[in-house]
Amino acid sequence: MTFNPSDHPHRRRNLLTGKWVLVSPHRAKRPWQGRVEKQISEKRPEYDPNCYLCPGNTRVSGAPNPSYTRTYVFNNDHEALLADTPLAFDEQDRLLELEPVQGTCRVICFSPRHDLTLAEMDLPSLRSVVDIWAEQLQELSQTYQWVQIFESKGQIVGASNPHPHGQIWASNFLPNEAEAEDREQKTYYDREGSPLLLDYAQLELKKAERIVVENEHWLVVVPYWAYWPYETLVLPKRHVLRLTDLTGSERNSLADILKRMLTRFDNLFETSFPYCSGWHNAPSNKGFEHWQLHAHYYPPLLRSATVQKFVASYEWLAEAQRDLTAEQAAESLRQASEIHFKHQ
Numbered sequence: 001m002t003f004n005p006s007d008h009p010h011r012r013r014n015l016l017t018g019k020w021v022l023v024s025p026h027r028a029k030r031p032w033q034g035r036v037e038k039q040i041s042e043k044r045p046e047y048d049p050n051c052y053l054c055p056g057n058t059r060v061s062g063a064p065n066p067s068y069t070r071t072y073v074f075n076n077d078h079e080a081l082l083a084d085t086p087l088a089f090d091e092q093d094r095l096l097e098l099e100p101v102q103g104t105c106r107v108i109c110f111s112p113r114h115d116l117t118l119a120e121m122d123l124p125s126l127r128s129v130v131d132i133w134a135e136q137l138q139e140l141s142q143t144y145q146w147v148q149i150f151e152s153k154g155q156i157v158g159a160s161n162p163h164p165h166g167q168i169w170a171s172n173f174l175p176n177e178a179e180a181e182d183r184e185q186k187t188y189y190d191r192e193g194s195p196l197l198l199d200y201a202q203l204e205l206k207k208a209e210r211i212v213v214e215n216e217h218w219l220v221v222v223p224y225w226a227y228w229p230y231e232t233l234v235l236p237k238r239h240v241l242r243l244t245d246l247t248g249s250e251r252n253s254l255a256d257i258l259k260r261m262l263t264r265f266d267n268l269f270e271t272s273f274p275y276c277s278g279w280h281n282a283p284s285n286k287g288f289e290h291w292q293l294h295a296h297y298y299p300p301l302l303r304s305a306t307v308q309k310f311v312a313s314y315e316w317l318a319e320a321q322r323d324l325t326a327e328q329a330a331e332s333l334r335q336a337s338e339i340h341f342k343h344q
Contacts, residue, residue: 014225017180021227022321044115053163055112068112071132076105103171110164117164119262126255134243136168141284144170154274189290197292201235210330213260217253220261222330227320229302230329234295241282241291264336271305
């Protein structure tokens with residue numbers, strides 16, 4: 001019997017973290033008798049008078065929203081990081097390490113419309129979101145080492161409000177994932193003399209096995225080491241450190257590639273596809289030429305709109321594991337239409 005990665009269990013190494021993922025493709029054929037989520041109604045009004053994020057409404061803190069007509073940003077009323085945290089403290093036991101941290105948190109309402117996700121917004125509106133991401137990064141990078149732009153979409157991943165929105169958490173420290181990616185990218189750059197993710201993008205373009213969609217400036221792939229069933233990686237085709245470095249044409253192309261990718265997500269199971277996503281820009285300091293700008297999208301859905309992947313005991317205790325191969329997932333997303341199912 002000859003080894004076949006489409007049929008036989010194997011491990012794949014995540015180039016960005018150094019961690020391994022166990023792939024068990026033969027398990028995807030087993031019948032599902034586990035938990036099935038309830039289908040969540042997707043019909044929402046353009047404006048909800050009870051929504052804390054809609055224009056003109058009062059937020060839970062008592063602060064009023066302006067009657068905004070485009071992408072709107074405000075300081076989170078319940079920040080996870082505080083700008084004035086005292087940094088001086090008494091040393092603790094060496095086995096009980098502690099480090100005070102400072103930062104700030106903001107909310108981005110993508111649109112005044114309560115019913116429009118990024119996948120359903122038009123390209124000029126999406127370009128506006130891209131510009132806001134870059135503006136916020138430019139401002140917050142003056143003070144903080146790491147600026148995490150992210151979105152949690154859907155109740156299944158813990159979104160607390162259905163109004164389409166994202167967040168920004170800026171901090172004076174590098175979080176775990178950023179630290180791991182910095183280490184792996186620098187190690188590769190010092191050894192090879194070129195950015196890891198730029199070389200990886202060229203490899204994916206050559207092999208054309210895991211590409212979901214591409215345009216002139218951007219590439220979307222299900223990464224070789226993907227953990228989540230339909231995980232994707234958004235990559236520029238040239239060496240770019242941060243969103244602030246993108247040209248006008250590249251920003252337009254980014255809006256285009258995001259709409260095409262997110263529409264495919266929704267069309268896969270004809271549902272508003274939930275996901276956790278975020279941008280990894282180079283840290284704010286100088287000396288990060290080994291970095292490459294990229295975005296991660298982590299959708300939890302596995303077999304349908306009502307069956308999600310759970311992190312199982314083996315994964316908590318041993319190693320990440322997936323059943324569907326990255327190549328199979330990419331093919332499914334490639335075959336999905338770019339015309340949103342609501343408009344077909």
